[in-house]
Amino acid sequence: AQRVTQPEKLLSVFKGAPVELKCNYSYSGSPELFWYVQYSRQRLQLLLRHISRESIKGFTADLNKGETSFHLKKPFAQEEDSAMYYCALSGQGAQKLVFGQGTRLTINP
């Protein structure tokens, strides 16, 4: 079974502080992990995917198969990072894209 857990429903940090949004997954096959973001009044959109190993808007995420985690990190938060963030899981042989519960990130000035 595919399962994604985001343990923090709400996360609040000050501008300029580091941010880490946690994501843990459960999947028996080879996973493919994604982070999606939903800014206020905008569509849900892809932020990054582990297979690309890229940094988008200063965010990075590393797949840790040993800890089954895919935490999202940014060294210096900006106010425009305030949004809802979803971790998502698919994988080799999977027919579903499954999302976590989401974390609402608020960056305080």
Add this chain to the structure above:
Amino acid sequence: NAGVTQTPKFQVLKTGQSMTLQCAQDMNHEYMSWYRQDPGMGLRLIHYSVGAGITDQGEVPNGYNVSRSTTEDFPLRLLSAAPSQTSVYFCASSYRVTGHAFFGQGTRLTVV
């Protein structure tokens, strides 16, 4: 470039009414899916389709039907609306299940 289009954006239904949420994509994507978004519950998969003529159930399929007669369209039918179906519904499509998913703007449904 339209991407994924959902209609309507807002809908109020009475308990017991039926309706269809429309979803269309113009990217020739094989994979399409429906999610509902509820506070504290995240995005939960209702139904999905890996291609025309093929559909399957997700995590919360009860009370919903889907069909996929064309690659472009993936309508979601509420058979007999219940207050528990009050939610925001999102349609998504991608070239394959492990690909970049594109989302519609959502349909906010209220069942009274």
